[in-house]
Amino acid sequence: MATIPVDVQQRINEMYNKQRETQLGKLRSEQQKQTNAINxxxxxxxxxxxxxxxxxxxxxxxxxxALQEMMAASGLARSGENxxxxxxxxxxxxxxxxxxxxxxxxxxxxxxxxxNEVNDPSKQNNIVSAIESQRSAALxxxxxxxxxxxxxxxxxxxxxxxxRLAREEQKRQFEARLxxxxxxxxxxxxxxxxxxxxxxxRRSTSSGSTSKxxxxxxxxxxxxxxxxxxxxxxxxxILQKRSVVSSRVPLQTAxxxxxxxxxxxxxxxxxxx
Numbered sequence: 001m002a003t004i005p006v007d008v009q010q011r012i013n014e015m016y017n018k019q020r021e022t023q024l025g026k027l028r029s030e031q032q033k034q035t036n037a038i039n040x041x042x043x044x045x046x047x048x049x050x051x052x053x054x055x056x057x058x059x060x061x062x063x064x065x066a067l068q069e070m071m072a073a074s075g076l077a078r079s080g081e082n083x084x085x086x087x088x089x090x091x092x093x094x095x096x097x098x099x100x101x102x103x104x105x106x107x108x109x110x111x112x113x114x115x116n117e118v119n120d121p122s123k124q125n126n127i128v129s130a131i132e133s134q135r136s137a138a139l140x141x142x143x144x145x146x147x148x149x150x151x152x153x154x155x156x157x158x159x160x161x162x163x164r165l166a167r168e169e170q171k172r173q174f175e176a177r178l179x180x181x182x183x184x185x186x187x188x189x190x191x192x193x194x195x196x197x198x199x200x201x202r203r204s205t206s207s208g209s210t211s212k213x214x215x216x217x218x219x220x221x222x223x224x225x226x227x228x229x230x231x232x233x234x235x236x237x238i239l240q241k242r243s244v245v246s247s248r249v250p251l252q253t254a255x256x257x258x259x260x261x262x263x264x265x266x267x268x269x270x271x272x273x
Contacts, residue, residue, distance in 0.1 A: 002150040004142045016135040023127045034118040042111045049104035060093035
């Protein structure tokens with residue numbers, strides 16, 4: 001089964017690990033920057049509302065003092081109007097401070113909400129998920145390439161094996177043909193040797209009984225060569241045929257046989273021609 005090469009898988013993982021860390025690093029840096037800004041706003045908001053409460057207290061104090069002075073000047077310092085006025089100013093102060101506190105809490109809540117949005121864990125999860133999806137796609141593509149390479153390699157190996165078998169078959173056929181040709185050649189040699197042996201026996205008989213060869217055996221050297229060449233049907237070159245008869249089979253012409261009283265003298269060897 002095809003697998004992704006280890007070095008390829010390692011490079012892919014290193015590449016996407018680096019991308020993940022880079023993008024997460026950028027996100028964390030931006031989150032930290034915005035978190036610092038929001039915390040600064042929260043601090044400033046608290047100070048602003050602290051100042052507003054102080055201002056409200058100062059204004060209320062001044063109002064109460066002005067009321068007391070006015071009531072004292074009018075001789076109503078201990079009157080019910082003075083007391084009612086003081087109670088109203090105190091209630092106004094409480095209402096003002098309560099409103100400021102609610103506004104501060106609302107501002108802080110909005111900043112905290114913004115802070116939670118900035119540091120939402122889903123942002124990191126989305127980055128990791130996207131990187132892992134890209135990693136999986138890259139690994140799948142690398143696996144497809146590995147499968148294709150294996151298929152091509154197997155096809156190449158099958159082609160080499162087919163060529164090897166074809167060469168072996170050609171060799172077998174060549175050796176079979178060569179063995180057959182050798183067999184035919186050996187048969188031809190055997191036939192030549194048998195024929196040459198019969199001719200020698202006949203010549204010896206003729207030499208002992210008469211000085212002239214029987215009819216049909218008085219052949220010249222040229223006729224014997226032509227007869228030898230024409231009788232070989234194996235298709236071997238002439239040089240090979242001549243090498244066959246170079247075993248020094250004695251031949252002689254009719255004239256040499258007659259002058260010597262038979263085939264005993266004046267021998268000529270076929271290998272000499």
